[in-house]
Amino acid sequence: MAYKKIAQDFLNKSNISIGDLVKVEKGEIQYNGILLDRSEDAEDNHIVLKIDNGYNIGLNISNAKIELIKKGSKPEIKYDNVEIVNDPEKDNILIISTGGTVSSIIDYKTGAVHPVFTASDLLKANSELLDLANIDVKALYNILSENMKPEYWVNTAKSIADEINNGVDGVVVAHGTDTMHYTSAALSFMLESPVPIVITGAQRSSDRPSTDAFLNLMNSVGAAKSNIAEVTVCMHGTLDDVYCDLHRGTKVRKMHTSRRDTFRSIDNEPIARFKNGELSSINTNNYTKRNSKELKLSDNLESKVAIIKTFPGITEELINYHVDKGYKGLLIEGTGLGHIPDYMLNAIKRANEENIAIVMTSQCIYGTLNMNVYSTGRKLLNAGVISGGDMTPETAYVKLCWALGQSENLNDVTNIITTNIAGELNEKSSLKYFLN
Amino acid sequence: MAYKKIAQDFLNKSNISIGDLVKVEKGEIQYNGILLDRSEDAEDNHIVLKIDNGYNIGLNISNAKIELIKKGSKPEIKYDNVEIVNDPEKDNILIISTGGTVSSIIDYKTGAVHPVFTASDLLKANSELLDLANIDVKALYNILSENMKPEYWVNTAKSIADEINNGVDGVVVAHGTDTMHYTSAALSFMLESPVPIVITGAQRSSDRPSTDAFLNLMNSVGAAKSNIAEVTVCMHGTLDDVYCDLHRGTKVRKMHTSRRDTFRSIDNEPIARFKNGELSSINTNNYTKRNSKELKLSDNLESKVAIIKTFPGITEELINYHVDKGYKGLLIEGTGLGHIPDYMLNAIKRANEENIAIVMTSQCIYGTLNMNVYSTGRKLLNAGVISGGDMTPETAYVKLCWALGQSENLNDVTNIITTNIAGELNEKSSLKYFLN
Known part of the structure; x- marks a missing residue:
């Protein structure tokens, strides 16, 4: 896809191309952002900007003025080969992907969000995770979490149980944020696990400047390596990229439509805080410690x-x-x-x-x-x-x-x-x- | 009503009578509170305590130990005659009572909560309000707010409109807290008023040591005298009896089941803060000022x-x-x-x-x-x-x-x-x- 006549003329006049940082003025409103290639939905007289809050917007160019702020290098995801060599000194952590923003990247050609399906894709986008642990990734589902159903909770619990029975040291579940707290509660009741099960997600996809995916994944891997053998949610603790809070899976809720620190413990404090992939502070000793008991799966659910x-x-x-x-x-x-x-x-x-x-x-x-x-x-x-x-x-x-x-x-x-x-x-x- | 044989023997042994502060031990749990007379629901082997958080609890006395902490004077509501003389220098504020905890008092004989129906009753319980304004009280409904319906919103709006058209300087609506924010939104859409309409309530009734009724009423009268001619909710700003926050009626929500500062502005800041019945600080100039326009009532609602x-x-x-x-x-x-x-x-x-x-x-x-x-x-x-x-x-x-x-x-x-x-x-x- 590419911009067509009307929009292309408009851009050419100011010598602007995809990836540039631009200022667009329409009436009294001014937008600053990176010019993306047109999205599928865009009409011929629209351009698409990635604005500061990380979202993409379509703008009708009639009566609009555009100005170049800075020539951009078109952002690209690096698809270097990541060589995965398991280190026997490191913990073995499994990331199970169910879909959602955290396991997606934006295609800068179209502005659309694409799922990252394979282990190597997710690790390519977040290769620093390999410094923390031996990481394997399984794609179980690829759904937006508003489409989660009780039967998917059951399958997710079974997959996690299988992997823990096979010896992984901890599990991270990548999940959409909309219904993450329903899933974390479901896994909490269905699984009594000897190792951590950490659910995480993102409010902005991996390649956005404001993405929270990497910090959340890194600290979730840290939590999955920790001594906290509960089902937890690990997400940004503040608006900044500083630390994540680890919430008990049954006492957490999405409390804001868009903030990165949207997940909050309710009537409870978070169990712990993770920073740079490591435990930074712990609020309570009242949690199940990593142990060698057999995993217990109780996966009968009534959906009526x-x-x-x-x-x-x-x-x-x-x-x-x-x-x-x-x-x-x-x-x-x-x-x-x-x-x-x-x-x-x-x-x-x-x-x-x-x-x-x-x-x-x-x-x-x-x-x-x-x-x-x-x-x-x-x-x-x-x-x-x-x-x-x-x-x-x-x-x-x-x-x-x-x-x-x-x-x-x-x-x-x-x-x-x-x-x-x-x-x-x-x-x-x-x-x-x-x-x- | 009075305690019967089993409970009366139990109390007599320790020389305890109604109104005393006592300590009751049952197993590992200890309760401190004021002994109330038995409630209707209490069985013969139960006693009723008003505990520190303001609630009444029934306790089975089998295996319980009771100890006198302090002889009590039975708390009584003072029913002095309040002489109401209108002062032409003061504002005329109308309190419309719809029911709920704020317009109730506990009967210490039975432990049951009773509605305060008449103007003089409510003023007797809160006579300091008369220092602030000439106050008239009308009892419109006497319902717990979980039983509010759209048709009651309409009648409330009509009553308020009548009173404002008749010249009152401000209106306070006493309301149960459960659905107060639904009612405040409804009145906000139905009424465009030249004077303040302030909704308030209480989480604990007037005669409880922890009552919030008086502070809320006093500051609501203050808000009804103020320049803020909007439909607002005026409730405790903190757990302490210090000040009330004044929230826009469409941007407020009950956020805690029992805290006195349960009402919170959502995606907004409170408009102002009231202390001792007076404006203490104002957060924004973005509100409708008291004016002399004609009141506008748009009271058509679709209830399907x-x-x-x-x-x-x-x-x-x-x-x-x-x-x-x-x-x-x-x-x-x-x-x-x-x-x-x-x-x-x-x-x-x-x-x-x-x-x-x-x-x-x-x-x-x-x-x-x-x-x-x-x-x-x-x-x-x-x-x-x-x-x-x-x-x-x-x-x-x-x-x-x-x-x-x-x-x-x-x-x-x-x-x-x-x-x-x-x-x-x-x-x-x-x-x-x-x-x-």
Whole structure:
């Protein structure tokens, strides 16, 4: 692809070519960025700029002025041959790629994001990782994480289990960020592992100036080599490229649409901090240490589970719909300490009578439920609703899928939901870890 | 009500009576608190303690040890006669009570929370408010805010409009905290007011040692006297009883189940800070000033609107269900920059073809959407989905109800959703106001 007549004329007049840093003025707005080749979607009178925040934008050139700031060398990914020689002194770390921005690079010819499929591709883009460990890469999926499904969690857990049983010293899962915290919760419940399982991703692809992929991958490999044998999420701790925080997989959430430090521990502190691929500080001794126990895989999940968020105006018909459709579990995102409108109570009772597990959480995100304070909460408990304690709605949803995979008996399910399995429930809730 | 045989014997042995500060030990757990009279729900072998965090708990006394810490004077609400004499030098502020914890007091006889219905009751409990302004109180509703409905928003808006048209200098709405931010958004869209409309509430009722009701009411009256003629939420700024933050009604959210400083501005800073019933600092000049324009009430709302939160495992049947049920609008809480699974696209297209307005927001809570970055977002835009920009899901839901009340034409609705009406859309999104 290349720019066509109108755009090409516009660029030629100012002697500008692809890869140059330019300033475009349109009306009162000014854009600075690197000129990319036109994307598939671009119309003939549009040019495509990679702007400072790392995103690509299309600009209509009518009434626009363009000015060269600096001639650019067209950025290129170096595809040198990386020779991979295993060093017996180093840990063996497996990177499992499921897709997402972290395992993608931008094609500067088209502006489109392409997946990096093979081990050698990912290592070519991040060859410094080989200084840290012997690294093998497996491409399991290549999907954007909004398309993740419970069945993919199961396959991912099985693949990880196989590799750990075969002797790897730690696993890094490269994953899209949109639903990373759902997957980290799912792997937390399905896997009891003697070695670390670290999930990471990126908010900007590898070849963007603002990419977070390399820092996240490097520190994830560090975490996978560490003594922290839990399922964790390792992502940027700040807006800067300084360190990553390591979050417990059941207590973490994507809290910002675009910031690199979007992942935050909820009602909890991060377990540790990693810098330059090494442990930099540890916040707690309360984690599972690397051990020689046999890996335990519990990969039965019930997928007939739905999330219902309450709101002023919700109707009880929505509960009835899910009951009629044969759902086995409902995760309710209530308000405050765990409430829904009182006119929903009959539908809740009916669902309970039909043996459907109903778990309450709060759309406040932070803080623990207390369904004993107000009459609404007490009535819901009496109707059989199970309190999700201080679990995030997302973790509680995943746990409900998993609990229903372990037993169809409502008492068993209640016991599982209210028992801490993988750090998801704080016995004593603290007000301390709010918005941190 | 009074304690019966088993519990009474237990208390008599240690010479403990209602109102005393006691220590109860059960196994390894120790509770300190004030002994309340038994609540309705308490069984004969239970006692009820008001513990330090302000909540009441029931304790089974079997195997428990009780010890007197301090004889208590039974706490009582002072029901002195408050003589209300209007001072022509002072502003006239109306408090409209809709229910919730802020307009309740605990009955120390039963431990139950009772609503304060009349003007004189509320003023008796908070008589210092009369130093700040001439205060009138109207009880409009007495409901827990999880039971709020769009039709109550409309009635509240009408009542406020009447009072402002009758000449009050400012309005304070006392409201439950669970859905306060939905109501503040609704009033923001329905009312263009020449004077302040301040919504407040409490996380602990007036007579608890840890109550936040008085500080919130006092500073709300201060805000209602101020120059900030917007719909705002005025609540504790910290865990301490020091000051309140004044949040724009469309940019605020309950972010913690129990903290007093639970309300936080999202992607925004609070407009101002109030201390001792007076303006203490102002963060921006970007607000509507008190003026003499005529109040504008636009109170048409469409209530056939639903919130759908996406999750791994969601089915397109859920969209079809809402279409078949005659919904006019769907607010989707997507992932990341504004995504849902790609297999939902056909159902979305069908909904759009049937003239249903579909607005996208993000379950990240913070940050703005950008549906142009990834293919999923572009496909959704092509299918007619409207980007909610940096609106919270709750504000966008309310705005969609309101937009559909203004017009049934999808182009009009799209224009309304994407145009800033009441400070809900930041034209230039900033990464700055994250978790503040």
